[in-house]
Amino acid sequence: MPATEKPESPGRRDALRVRRVLVALDSSAACAATLEVAAGLAAATASELSGLFVEDQDLLRLAELPFAREVQLSRGPAGKSLSRALDPALLLQDLRAQAAVAREAMAKQAALHRLAWSFQVAKGRSEEALLLAAAAGDVIAVARGFGPLARFGRISREVRLIAARAPGPLLVAGDGGAEQPGTVLLPYDASPAAEHMLAFAAGLAVTRRAPLEIMLLGETAASLEDMGERIRAAGGKDPLPPLQIWIPRDSKAALQRLCSLDRGLLVLPADEPWFENGKVEQIIERAKVPIVLQTEKEPAPA
Amino acid sequence: MAPSPLAPEKLYTHCKLDGLDFETTSELEDLAEVIGQDRALEAIHFAAEIEQEGYNLFVLGPSGTGKHTTVLRILKQKAAEEPVPPDWVYLNNFITPHQPKALSLPSGLGRELQSAMKQLVDELRAAVPAAFESEDYRNRRQALEESARERQEKAFQVLRERAEEKNIALVRTPMGFAFAPMEDGAVMEPKAFNALPAEERERIQEEIEKLQAELEEIVKQIPGWAKEHRDALRELNREVTAQTIDQPIDKLNERFGEIEGIGEHLEEVREDLLDNVHSLLQLEIAAQQQGPGETAAGPAPGPGHLNGFKRYAVNVVVSGEESEGAPVIFENNPTLANLIGRVEHISEMGALITDFTLIKGGALHRANGGYLILDVLKVLSQPLAWDALKRALKASTIRIESAGQMMSLISTVSLEPGDVPLQAKVILCGDPLYYYLLGEYDPEFATLFKVAADFGGSMDRSGSGEALFARQLATMVKQSKLRPLNRAAVARVMEHSARLAEDAEKLSINLRAICDLTREADFFAGKAGAEVTDAAHVQQAIDAQIRRADRLRERSYEAIQRGIVLLDTEGTTVGQVNGLSVLQLGHFAFGRPSRITASVRLGAGKVIDIEREVELGGPIHSKGVLILSSYLASHFAGDKPLSLAASLVFEQSYGGVEGDSASSAELYALLSALSEVPLKQNLAVTGSVNQNGHVQAIGGVNEKIEGFFDICRERGLTGDQGVLIPASNVMHLMLRQDVIDAVAAGKFHIYPVETIAQGIELLTGRPAGERDAEGRFPTDSVNRLVEDRLVAFAEARRRFGAHDEDGGKEGGRNAGN
Structure with missing residues (x-):
């Protein structure tokens, strides 16, 4: 059958039909980096950039507690105490200042990429407010360790939870500074999820003019030639970027490659069978580059 | 006679x-060799060969005598046999960047070092990024980053886990962290907390306070961990850089290391590269991405502090690469900057900035080890140039300082480039006037310019x-x-x-x-x-x-011929004589006859020079007139007071008179006025006179004779016209052929006069007269008539004096009555 008649191969524009990139913001460095990656994605998908700043319910509750104190990271003049009493008014003042800084950063990125943009402030628990604000066609962008109760190291559970409940892919970024341009890497096992993300990854590679690397997993090696053809079709009229399709010798090698990519973007269809047995968690914890995570499965309860 | x-x-x-x-x-x-300048040539050779301080040369002489050409030729010949002096370079001073270092290298090696350093930087531009892109470096850096992150995260994680065991959450706040009791995976509501038993509330509060204390301890350690991380990264960067740069720098050391100062400089370059090459490359990439006209954000660098690889460049200010022998430099425009060099500035973002690569050498740098020829008038007329030249010669060093710096006029950041030892002969060329003026008024001149080469005319x-x-x-x-x-x-x-x-x-x-x-x-x-x-x-x-x-000469003669300027060329007149002067117009001079008149009357012995009275006469002319009074006083009626008042004037002279060449003419007019014996107007007179009555040589004798001749010829030569000149000027005569022809034909005469007596005889046709044994001049001689008149003046004055005295006595008596 001619390649043009393959209805199962979604075109780049279909695959990249992203309405909005919704980025969760605060004034932390991680959020600034996430905003930068999100803005790049919005530009690549010609979508709107929307910022959401959440006045978190847990923080407001904390401030109302009679003994609430905050240990500050930024040190004052010598001899000044690191901690201060926290009350609701002070917290709200801090949050609003944080929101203003986030809004300004948002405007700057939007101007840089010439994007339509919006910014909103919500109240509630961070994850819930974010998911509530998201709609079909949205890509949600969060920093690693999103929300006031986020852990420092083991973040994969929270990330997977948001990704599973999100209406679209979840962009996780914000660790190790701004994104470095580089390869778009997709692990592919011919599952429906992988198939959908293949077009997404190809489209991103074309618009970002970045090399596309497809790592064939499981029994997909036979379809190597066909894969190239379909990717070309997905690219539409635009010239294809350098394409590398390869088969890892074993799971360990595959995992190593996914965790060691230090420039570019990782597109992760996490519901692929290959990712079971904690592999997806490992990748989320160890990855050095932003991840576009697509999953519908919630993690098992802790 | x-x-x-x-x-x-x-x-x-x-x-x-x-x-x-x-x-x-x-x-x-x-x-x-140039002719007729043996003395000057000896002086030039002497100055060029003597190797002592202060034996610089001043070549003095009239313009057009070949001073520059001769000096240049002799010095070039000598310099060709001398060794090529070393190159001089300016290098960045990594410790005090505003004081660039001056270093010398054997001739020709300056450019080689410059090229080698440029090559080193080009190599590093490729090699250093490659080293920092290597997997080994990236892994090690990643390991350091992860280790630092894990260290911090672990500290927080341990604290978090301990808190969670007590159902307390570590909460991120806008400014830091806080602890809060948990309920159902969220922060406990304040109402719920307040509903707890008091003991439970106290327990939670105590637990939280302990955790907060521990958190504070962790937070206090964060800056220290960050510093350790930065140090570790810096060390890694230095190690990776060293692997890249050591080999090329060792090669440079093998080639140039033995030259004094270069080894130390290369070591400083190495140290600076180890610390900065990585960031320099990043700055360069950032600048390229921003494009021309933009600069990376940040404060402007201080004087000489360079942000880029320029700091490793070599600024060659003097190179003898293509020279043969010592340099001989002629600086035609010896401004301060052209002499001692300058520090240029470039405009960047509206500010004037500079660095050691913008140091430019001056003529002294180029002539170092050789010879520098300057025109003294040009040096003296350039502000601060003469002082700077003397300072350099006295200190035997070249220090680059701008006029603005010297006079504290500008506040732009600038440099203080290192001094360059000076070993050069400076040759000043100029008019003798400047040599004598400098010798008189500048006490340092004689110690710095000990040799004079005096070119004759x-x-x-x-x-x-x-x-x-x-x-x-x-x-x-x-x-x-x-x-x-x-x-x-x-x-x-x-x-x-x-x-x-x-x-x-x-x-x-x-x-x-x-x-x-x-x-x-x-x-x-x-x-x-x-x-x-x-x-x-x-x-x-x-x-x-x-x-x-000669347009002006024509106009001048025309005025005489048309009777506008009065001048007789025939007949006789009392107290009037034709004097001769010379007008110098640029390189052209011509003689101009003038009528000189004298008048006498009873007075107090004063001869008035009208030219001087109206400030049209110069001091030498006034001196000549004063000599006349002295002549009269010593020659006539020595036992009586000189009791005349005389006036002398250059008729129709409006441009000032200088020189004493008309003093004999003025004396003839005065004698004529006193004796009332008329003078021949067909003769003109030139020559100065001393108080003994000897006629002395003057200048411009040829032009003066020709001037009177031209007037007479125009009016028609009568055969008795001529000029009285000092006898000592005969050897100077080089007259025009038409004058010679007229003399040969007996139509014009030139009389060599030695004394006033000879002159007055020619002009009056009477003998001047000599005193006899009784001390009296012969009757009817000019001198006798003069003396009689002076005696009459003296008598008249005595009578006036006696009358005044009598009047006074009478007055006194009247007053007494």
Whole structure:
């Protein structure tokens, strides 16, 4: 059958039909980096950039507690105490200042990429407010360790939870500074999820003019030639970027490659069978580059 | 006794053609040395060879005598045998960037070092990023990053887990962290907390306080961990950089390390590269991405502090790469900056900035190890240049300082470049006036310019003088690629040269004027289609020179001929004589006859110089007039007070009179006025006089004679017209041919006068008169008449005095009554 008649191969524009990139913001460095990656994605998908700043319910509750104190990271003049009493008014003042800084950063990125943009402030628990604000066609962008109760190291559970409940892919970024341009890497096992993300990854590679690397997993090696053809079709009229399709010798090698990519973007269809047995968690914890995570499965309860 | 007029052969000294044993100048050998300047040449050789401080040279002499050319030629010959001096470079000072280092390298190595450093930087531009892109570096850096992150995260994680065990959450706040009791995976509501039993609330509060204390301890450690992380990263960067740069720097050290100062500089370069090469490359990439016209954000660098790889460059200010021998530099525009060098600035973001690569050497740098020739007037007329030159010579160092810095006029950041030791001979060329003025008014001058090469303006014509002159002329003709001159032409040029020297026994060695005449004669020869320049072409050139310059002379003579300016050339008049003066207009001079008159009356012995009274007379002229009073007082009625009042004036003179060449004429007018014996107006007079009545030599004798001759010729020569000149000026006569012809025909006469007595006899036709044994002048002699008049004045004055005295006594008596 001619390649043009393959209805199962979604075109780049279909695959990249992203309405909005919704980025969760605060004034932390991680959020600034996430905003930068999100803005790049919005530009690549010609979508709107929307910022959401959440006045978190847990923080407001904390401030109302009679003994609430905050240990500050930024040190004052010598001899000044690191901690201060926290009350609701002070917290709200801090949050609003944080929101203003986030809004300004948002405007700057939007101007840089010439994007339509919006910014909103919500109240509630961070994850819930974010998911509530998201709609079909949205890509949600969060920093690693999103929300006031986020852990420092083991973040994969929270990330997977948001990704599973999100209406679209979840962009996780914000660790190790701004994104470095580089390869778009997709692990592919011919599952429906992988198939959908293949077009997404190809489209991103074309618009970002970045090399596309497809790592064939499981029994997909036979379809190597066909894969190239379909990717070309997905690219539409635009010239294809350098394409590398390869088969890892074993799971360990595959995992190593996914965790060691230090420039570019990782597109992760996490519901692929290959990712079971904690592999997806490992990748989320160890990855050095932003991840576009697509999953519908919630993690098992802790 | 009055002197006889001069014979025509005394009026012009011809060049003897039989003494010139060649047909044309092409047969003559070139002269290696300039003629007639033996003394100056010896001085130049002496100054060039003596190796002592302060033995710099001042070449003085009239312009056109070949000072520059001669000095340049001699020094170039000497310099060619001397070694090429070392190169000088300016290098960045990594410790105090605003004080760049000056280093010397063997000749030619300056450019090599410059090229080698450029190559090193180019290599590093490729090699360093490659090293920092290597997997090894990235892994090690990643390991460091992760280790630092894990260290921090672990500390927080441990605390978090301990808190969670007690159902307490570590909460991120906008400014830091806090602890809060948990309920159902969220922060406990305040209402729920308040509903807890008091003991439970206290327990939670205590637990939280302990955790907060631990958190504070962790937070306090964060800056220390960050510093450790930065140090570890810096060390890693230095290690990776060292692997890249050590080999090329070692190669440079092998090549240049033994040169004094270079080894240390390369070590400083290495240290700086280790710390900065990575960030320099990032800055460079950022600048490239921003594009031209933009600069990376951040404060402007301080003076000499360079942000880029420029800091490793080599600024070669002096290179002897293509030189042979020591340098001989002639700086035609010796401004302060052109002499001692300058620090240039460039505009960046509206500010003027500079660095060591913008240091430019001056003439002293280029001449270091050799010779620097300067025109003294140009040095003196440039602000601060003379002081800077003296400072450099005195300290034997070149220090680059701008005028703005010296006078604290500008506040732009600038540099203090290191001093360069100076070993150069400085040669100043200029007019003798400047040499004597500097010697008088600048106490440092004599210690810095100990040798003077004094170029004369003329040379002896006798002996081998004419032959040498002919060879000099031949050399000039060949150098200027002119037609050869035949013997007659050479003779005519030589005679003209004697005229320029104002001395029949001398030849002017104003080579510029001679060369110009030769070129112009060549032009006329060319127009005539001649292959050889002849005497007629030379004469044509002389006539054309005069024609081009004599418009004012014509106007002046025309005014006399039309009676606007009064001048008699026949008849006799009491107290009136024709004086002669010279007007110098640029290079052209002409004689201008003037009427001088004298009037006398009873007075107190004062001769009034009207020119001086109205400040039109110069001091030398006034001196001449004062000598007249002295002459009268000493020659006449010595036992009586000089009781006359006399006035002397240059009639119709409006431009000022200077010099004493008219003093004899003024004396003749005065004697005539006193004696009331008329003077012949067909004669004109020139010559100064001393108080003994001797007539002394003056300048411009030829022009003066020709001036009066021209007026007489226009009016028609009567045969009794002529000029009285000092006898000591006869040797200076080089008169025009038409004057000589008129003298030969007996139509014009030139009288050589030695004393006033001779002159007055010629002018009055009466004997001057000498005192007899009784001390009296003969009756009717001019002197007798003068003395009688002076005695009469004295008597009259005495009578006036007695009358005044009587009047006084009477007055006294009246007063007494």
